[in-house]
Structures are given as C-alpha cells and as structure tokens.
Amino acid sequence: MGNAILPNNTARHGRKTRLAGRLLAATAGAIGLFATLPALAETLVVKNFTLIDGRGGAATPNSAMVVEDGRIVWVGPSAQAPVDAAAIDLTGKFVIPGLIDTHIHMGNVHDLTQDERFYTTENVEADLRTYASYGFTTVAVMGTDKDSVFAVRNAERAGRPTMTRLFTAGQGIVFRGGYGGVPGINRPVANAREAAIEVDAQAAKGADYIKFWLDDELATMPKMPPEISQAVIDAAHRNGLKVFAHIFYLEDAKRLAAQGVDGFVHSVRDKPVDKELTDAMKEKGIVQVAATLSREAAMFAYGKPAPQLDDPFFKQSLSPEALRLLASPERQKSVASAPAFPRLPGFFDTAMANLKREAAAGVHYGVGTDSGPPGRVAGYSGHWEMELMVKDGFTPGQAIQAATGYGAEILGAKDLGTIERAKWADFVVLDADPLKDIRNTRKINSVYIAGRKVRSVAQ
Numbered sequence: 001m002g003n004a005i006l007p008n009n010t011a012r013h014g015r016k017t018r019l020a021g022r023l024l025a026a027t028a029g030a031i032g033l034f035a036t037l038p039a040l041a042e043t044l045v046v047k048n049f050t051l052i053d054g055r056g057g058a059a060t061p062n063s064a065m066v067v068e069d070g071r072i073v074w075v076g077p078s079a080q081a082p083v084d085a086a087a088i089d090l091t092g093k094f095v096i097p098g099l100i101d102t103h104i105h106m107g108n109v110h111d112l113t114q115d116e117r118f119y120t121t122e123n124v125e126a127d128l129r130t131y132a133s134y135g136f137t138t139v140a141v142m143g144t145d146k147d148s149v150f151a152v153r154n155a156e157r158a159g160r161p162t163m164t165r166l167f168t169a170g171q172g173i174v175f176r177g178g179y180g181g182v183p184g185i186n187r188p189v190a191n192a193r194e195a196a197i198e199v200d201a202q203a204a205k206g207a208d209y210i211k212f213w214l215d216d217e218l219a220t221m222p223k224m225p226p227e228i229s230q231a232v233i234d235a236a237h238r239n240g241l242k243v244f245a246h247i248f249y250l251e252d253a254k255r256l257a258a259q260g261v262d263g264f265v266h267s268v269r270d271k272p273v274d275k276e277l278t279d280a281m282k283e284k285g286i287v288q289v290a291a292t293l294s295r296e297a298a299m300f301a302y303g304k305p306a307p308q309l310d311d312p313f314f315k316q317s318l319s320p321e322a323l324r325l326l327a328s329p330e331r332q333k334s335v336a337s338a339p340a341f342p343r344l345p346g347f348f349d350t351a352m353a354n355l356k357r358e359a360a361a362g363v364h365y366g367v368g369t370d371s372g373p374p375g376r377v378a379g380y381s382g383h384w385e386m387e388l389m390v391k392d393g394f395t396p397g398q399a400i401q402a403a404t405g406y407g408a409e410i411l412g413a414k415d416l417g418t419i420e421r422a423k424w425a426d427f428v429v430l431d432a433d434p435l436k437d438i439r440n441t442r443k444i445n446s447v448y449i450a451g452r453k454v455r456s457v458a459q
C-alpha cells in the first residue's frame with residue numbers, strides 16, 4: 001500500500017511532511033478514524049510490544065500505537081495497525097503509561113541542603129528532567145513552589161513538554177509557628193481570615209489544588225486549629241479547587257473528613273485506620289492521594305549504610321556530594337541519634353498497614369512519595385514506593401494502576417494516565433515484564449512525553 005513510501009524517519013525524528021499527512025488522512029479516511037486529522041502531522045508508530053494500559057486489566061501482547069502530534073490516535077493489535085510504515089519495532093518490550101507521582105517537592109534542594117534560594121526555574125527544570133528520566137512523566141508538587149512555577153507549568157500546557165508535566169498547589173497553607181512548608185516560600189497564617197485570603201491568592205495565580213499542613217511534629221509544634229482547616233477547605237471549594245492535607249494522626253484525619261477535605265497526602269501513622277475513617281472516605285470520595293511509604297522508609301534508611309547507596313539506579317540522579325554525605329558514618333550517626341529515630345520504623349509499619357486497610361475498604365489511592373527534600377530521591381522514590389506496595393500485598397498490576405490511571409484521576413488529568421485513544425502519548429518502554437516483578441519498572445528502555453522521546457540521565 002501507499003504507506004510503504006512514508007518517509008522512513010518521519011516517526012523517529014518527528015519531521016512534519018505534507019506527504020505523511022496526506023497518506024495518513026487517506027488511510028484514516030478509509031477506516032473512519034482520522035476524519036479531523038490536520039494535513040500536517042507528526043506521526044509516531046510503535047508496535048509489537050506488550051501493553052499494560054493503566055486501567056488495571058490484563059496485559060495485551062502484540063500491541064501497536066499510532067501517535068499524531070503527541071496524542072494517541074489509535075491503539076490495538078499490531079496486525080491491525082492503520083499505519084505501519086516507519087513503525088518502531090518494540091518486540092520483547094513492555095509499554096506502561098507515563099508514571100505519576102502524586103506528592104513531590106522540587107527546586108529547593110542542592111546536594112542535601114534545602115533552602116528557598118535554590119528555587120530557580122533552572123533547578124525546577126533539572127528536577128523535572130530527572131523525574132522524566134525515571135519514567136515519572138507527571139508530578140504533583142505539594143505546596144512548596146515559588147510563583148515562577150506557573151510560567152513553567154503554563155508553557156508545558158500550551159504545547160508538548162519535553163520534561164515531566166507538573167501540577168502545583170503554589171504555596172501550601174501553614175499555621176503560623178506550626179509544621180510544614182519551606183521558610184521563605186510559604187506565608188504562615190494565624191487565623192481563619194488570613195487562611196481564606198491565602199487560599200484565594202493561590203487560586204488567583206492558577207493553583208491546580210490547595211495543600212495544607214495539619215501536624216504538630218510529634219507534639220513539638222502547635223497544630224493548625226480546626227477553624228483554620230475549615231476555612232482552608234471552604235475557601236478551596238469556593239474557588240472550585242480540591243484541597244489535600246498533610247496529616248499524621250487518625251483523629252485529625254477524621255475531623256478533616258468531616259470538614260470536607262478531598263484527600264490525604266500521607267498515611268495516618270499514629271494508629272490503625274478504622275472503619276469510621278474508611279467509611280467516611282468511601283462515602284465522600286476522599287482519596288489517599290499519597291501513602292508516602294518510601295518517605296517513611298527513607299526517614300530511617302540512612303541511619304546506617306543503606307543498600308541503595310550502591311545501586312546505579314539510585315545513584316544516577318544524585319550529586320557526588322549528596323552520595324558522599326549519605327554514605328558518611330558521621331551523618332548516619334547523626335540521623336540515628338535523632339530523638340524520634342526509634343519510633344520511625346513503627347510509623348512506616350503503620351503506614352503500610354493503613355494503605356492496605358484503605359484499599360481493602362475500597363478507598364482510592366495514588367502513588368506519591370514526598371520526594372524532593374534531602375535524601376528523598378527524585379524518581380527513584382516512585383519505583384521504591386511501588387516495590388513497597390507489592391511487599392504490602394498489592395499486585396504489581398495494582399501498583400502500576402495506582403501510579404498511572406488512578407494518579408491521573410486524583411489530579412483530574414483526563415488526558416493522562418492511561419494508554420487510550422485521544423490521551424497524550426506519555427509512556428515508558430520497559431525491557432522486562434513489570435507484572436512479573438515490580439522491580440522491572442526500573443528496566444527503562446525509553447521514556448516518551450507527548451509522543452517524543454525524552455532524554456535520560458543515563459544517556
């Protein structure tokens with residue numbers, strides 16, 4: 001057929017050619033798929049891979065996908081692909097949707113030091129490229145961005161980003177004198193009126209959702225009072241935004257559920273969640289945005305020589321100085337001598353048990369890591385999070401669905417998260433089957449965002 005004369009490198013190099021557009025339109029017209037296709041289109045065809053589409057069903061061998069101008073226009077069996085010329089042959093490979101980390105921080109860390117002065121567009125974009133190199137093609141930042149984030153995000157949404165897509169809360173809401181945020185970025189609030197003003201300010205800038213912290217850092221700091229959390233929730237909803245909370249205690253989670261919160265960005269870590277909370281979450285559609293299991297594990301992992309310090313997949317995104325510090329016996333000793341250190345493994349165990357309980361009760365959950373702060377490694381953490389979920393009793397398929405389809409649902413990102421027609425072609429090509437071993441999500445062959453291969457730090 002005419003497809004055979006499609007220029008060979010159209011797909012790989014994304015060149016727009018009139019010929020390609022005409023051929024596609026002709027082919028498409030014949031099968032009624034591409035009626036509205038523009039005459040000039042950039043085409044990518046990949047075939048012969050096993051598809052794990054992010055919707056939780058069985059994997060589909062011998063799959064193919066046709067991408068036009070960054071969006072999926074066709075997905076199905078390779079033998080039925082409407083366009084075959086210049087297809088990239090992915091025989092033996094596995095394709096999953098681009099992964100979504102629903103709880104990160106970015107831009108504020110250099111080596112192992114966090115400081116708002118590091119927050120530049122350059123540092124933000126470096127972090128977004130790191131996430132992309134690990135297959136995390138979408139991240140949700142939880143309340144520690146400077147206003148410059150909106151220009152980065154808006155530019156991404158205006159076209160086809162070449163780095164990880166970001167969702168942002170702008171500056172999250174912190175109680176004055178209380179826990180949370182980054183000094184110099186977040187403006188703490190003292191009362192309900194100030195809280196509402198601060199929420200309105202984030203909404204006016206274009207925040208994707210509102211984030212607030214409600215915690216007393218193990219009874220060492222004052223906790224945001226209920227009238228302020230209510231004001232934050234009400235103001236978010238008045239602005240048409242979802243509102244997600246940092247919590248630690250079961251009782252706080254219950255009160256916030258009653259106050260109308262939309263999701264929690266950490267697990268309850270002081271006690272087992274009970275039926276009262278899971279019932280409330282189910283009834284009101286409150287989601288476990290992030291369980292941050294890898295965060296709880298990272299809190300005590302570096303109190304001794306951690307095995308991942310020798311793992312190239314871990315090391316590839318860290319500076320030599322950060323690695324040196326994590327491996328230094330002095331730092332390990334200082335981590336292990338923190339007053340709360342002996343309690344940290346217990347918080348991790350409680351988080352693991354609670355995610356399991358919530359899932360069993362039918363609560364929805366994403367994969368979120370709280371990565372970004374010192375020692376909580378961008379990109380790597382998400383793969384660790386999925387591994388911990390499987391150790392927790394989830395199937396690899398459930399962990400992948402949480403990190404893709406569910407993550408997109410939580411963010412209200414209708415054109416992300418699954419490999420389906422009309423969605424953005426954000427996907428990860430793996431060299432081994434992640435449904436057999438969740439650690440195979442680390443065997444990354446290539447990463448695509450909006451139909452274009454993005455650079456990997458390993459390259």
Ligand SMILES: [Zn+2]
Pocket residue numbers: 103104105142370
């Ligand atoms: Zn966080």
